[in-house]
Amino acid sequence: MRRKRGFSMERKKALWGWIFVIPSLLFFSAFSFYPIINAFYESFFNRNLLSLRPPRFVGWSNYTYLFNSRDFWLSVQNTAIFTVGTFIPLVVFSLILAVFIMSISRFRRFFQLAFYAPAVLSSVVAALIWLLIFDPRGLANQGMNALLGTTGVNYNWLSDTFMLRLSTIVVYFWKYIGYFTVLFVSGIGAIPHTLTEAALIDGANRWQLFWRITFPLLKPTTLLVSVMTMIQCLKTFSTQYLFTSAGAPTRPLNVITLSIYNTAIKDYRIGRATAMSILLFLVMFAFTWLQLRVSRTEEVTFM
Amino acid sequence: MHLNKTRSWYLEKAGTAFVWLFLIVACALVLIPLVFMFTASAMPARDILRLPYPWIPKGIHWPNFIKGLMGPEDDWIFFRNAFNSLVVAGSVSLFTVLLSSMTGYGLAKFKFRGRTLVFMLIMATMMIPFEAIMIPLYMVAMRMGLQDTYAGLILPFLANAFGVFLMRQFLITFPDEILDAARIDGAGEIRIFTNIVLPSSGPSVATLAILAFRSQWDSLLWPLLVVQSDEMKTIPLYITRYMAETHSDEGIMMAVAVLASIPMITLFLTLSKYFVSKDGLTSATKG
Numbered sequence: 001m002r003r004k005r006g007f008s009m010e011r012k013k014a015l016w017g018w019i020f021v022i023p024s025l026l027f028f029s030a031f032s033f034y035p036i037i038n039a040f041y042e043s044f045f046n047r048n049l050l051s052l053r054p055p056r057f058v059g060w061s062n063y064t065y066l067f068n069s070r071d072f073w074l075s076v077q078n079t080a081i082f083t084v085g086t087f088i089p090l091v092v093f094s095l096i097l098a099v100f101i102m103s104i105s106r107f108r109r110f111f112q113l114a115f116y117a118p119a120v121l122s123s124v125v126a127a128l129i130w131l132l133i134f135d136p137r138g139l140a141n142q143g144m145n146a147l148l149g150t151t152g153v154n155y156n157w158l159s160d161t162f163m164l165r166l167s168t169i170v171v172y173f174w175k176y177i178g179y180f181t182v183l184f185v186s187g188i189g190a191i192p193h194t195l196t197e198a199a200l201i202d203g204a205n206r207w208q209l210f211w212r213i214t215f216p217l218l219k220p221t222t223l224l225v226s227v228m229t230m231i232q233c234l235k236t237f238s239t240q241y242l243f244t245s246a247g248a249p250t251r252p253l254n255v256i257t258l259s260i261y262n263t264a265i266k267d268y269r270i271g272r273a274t275a276m277s278i279l280l281f282l283v284m285f286a287f288t289w290l291q292l293r294v295s296r297t298e299e300v301t302f303m
Numbered sequence: 304m305h306l307n308k309t310r311s312w313y314l315e316k317a318g319t320a321f322v323w324l325f326l327i328v329a330c331a332l333v334l335i336p337l338v339f340m341f342t343a344s345a346m347p348a349r350d351i352l353r354l355p356y357p358w359i360p361k362g363i364h365w366p367n368f369i370k371g372l373m374g375p376e377d378d379w380i381f382f383r384n385a386f387n388s389l390v391v392a393g394s395v396s397l398f399t400v401l402l403s404s405m406t407g408y409g410l411a412k413f414k415f416r417g418r419t420l421v422f423m424l425i426m427a428t429m430m431i432p433f434e435a436i437m438i439p440l441y442m443v444a445m446r447m448g449l450q451d452t453y454a455g456l457i458l459p460f461l462a463n464a465f466g467v468f469l470m471r472q473f474l475i476t477f478p479d480e481i482l483d484a485a486r487i488d489g490a491g492e493i494r495i496f497t498n499i500v501l502p503s504s505g506p507s508v509a510t511l512a513i514l515a516f517r518s519q520w521d522s523l524l525w526p527l528l529v530v531q532s533d534e535m536k537t538i539p540l541y542i543t544r545y546m547a548e549t550h551s552d553e554g555i556m557m558a559v560a561v562l563a564s565i566p567m568i569t570l571f572l573t574l575s576k577y578f579v580s581k582d583g584l585t586s587a588t589k590g
């Protein structure tokens with residue numbers, strides 16, 4: 001009797017488990033699993049958004065088109081330049097800022113919040129502010145002229161290829177620097193005081209303290225932050241979209257997401273856009289997998 | 304005592320001074336664009352791009368804000384668009400919390416066959432970036448007749464793998480004794496969930512809700528795809544539209560930027576601990 005009741009209790013609990021899980025499984029199926037499977041499928045067809053003719057199976061030709069397309073490789077190059085150009089300074093400077101913040105005894109919270117403040121703004125607003133700063137008569141030129149002792153030089157922030165790419169990097173750097181600083185601060189905060197105190201008692205100076213204690217123990221955090229930044233940068237869209245729709249030349253800014261968007265929405269070539277999405281997906285999948293691996297090993301144990 | 308003031312003592316002092324100087328300069332550089340946004344929003348356009356930039360506005364130039372609210376066609380559409388943003392961000396945040404905590408609870412506290420598989424499948428979606436599926440998703444939304452509707456803006460974001468993960472991790476440590484005691488007292492499973500589990504998940508729920516709200520308030524790409532009419536636009540689309548149509552008036556643009564940032568700045572000033580909490584930070588890649 002008792003046994004039977006226990007058994008039915010278990011089944012009842014299993015049933016409730018499913019009841020709690022099923023609603024979101026439905027959403028995941030409709031808006032995550034189906035689209036990604038469908039994306040693989042669509043990338044072999046030449047669907048056109050406006051055409052009434054049924055899409056035709058074209059095999060790998062969307063992919064071969066892309067691999068032979070100079071525009072596609074340009075957008076790959078743009079994305080790579082943006083990613084490398086953003087993530088290295090971001091990681092280096094957020095680490096420096098975090099170490100500096102943790103080495104002072106007062107105003108730690110203030111500095112963290114101040115550096116974090118730009119992350120609160122939406123990316124559209126961030127791009128808008130910087131568009132005005134990069135205006136030929138704007139603050140960026142004024143600042144550069146004051147710094148380099150020149151007068152009235154226009155640094156072409158929004159027209160020269162190199163400067164334009166730099167501009168988008170500056171916007172991104174500005175928006176996310178505080179974010180990663182705070183991540184590093186919490187990483188440093190997790191290092192036991194006993195370790196740093198022991199090093200100081202042994203006569204280590206700050207330089208040695210950083211290279212011998214803090215940095216080695218922060219390696220997992222650094223790795224995690226690096227992969228996270230790279231993933232973020234690979235998906236960059238808003239800044240480039242805003243800058244180009246404000247009249248900046250498209251070619252130097254045509255990153256892969258912008259290219260997917262334009263191919264699908266302006267050229268109506270769904271098949272080709274999906275093929276690009278799949279390629280982006282494969283790259284980001286690799287990075288995300290790496291991130292999950294890294295964050296699993298993130299917890300350092302301090303004996 | 305002054306024997307201690309050796310070379311290393313001076314080095315130490317110089318180091319401290321350098322650290323403070325670096326932090327203060329960096330802080331100023333980071334805050335300058337924000338100060339620019341606020342000061343420029345109060346100036347007429349002709350002052351903003353003057354050389355050198357005046358920095359201190361002579362009073363507030365109200366026409367910037369009034370025109371910013373009226374919109375490019377003087378129909379006060381800002382309010383409608385802000386309402387849309389609030390509806391979308393509010394519903395996504397509410398339903399994400401509800402769905403994620405339900406799923407997290409189901410996975411953490413109930414044993415059933417396939418539980419591990421379900422969890423793995425959900426975690427796998429973290430590896431599918433939105434940018435990679437937006438075009439197929441757009442086709443799905445079109446087929447379901449969701450373009451230009453609230454449902455179209457809201458539904459794709461309700462299932463949130465990070466949210467499920469966060470809630471499951473939190474609830475796995477929730478004491479079983481409390482749940483069993485409630486069951487013995489005759490409480491139904493739904494009541495246990497709504498009256499016991501949900502209220503005690505405060506901090507995780509707050510982190511998740513703010514995260515969802517922020518990413519929707521910020522969202523540009525998906526609304527660009529699904530929204531067609533000006534009435535259904537959200538704030539980021541309002542800004543891009545404004546920029547395309549009145550690119551010349553910098554004062555209005557900055558006023559719009561300030562208006563669009565008010566909700567987030569308010570949230571940040573009141574709930575900053577949830578913004579900079581570790582959970583909220585590591586999740587960014589999915590936002």
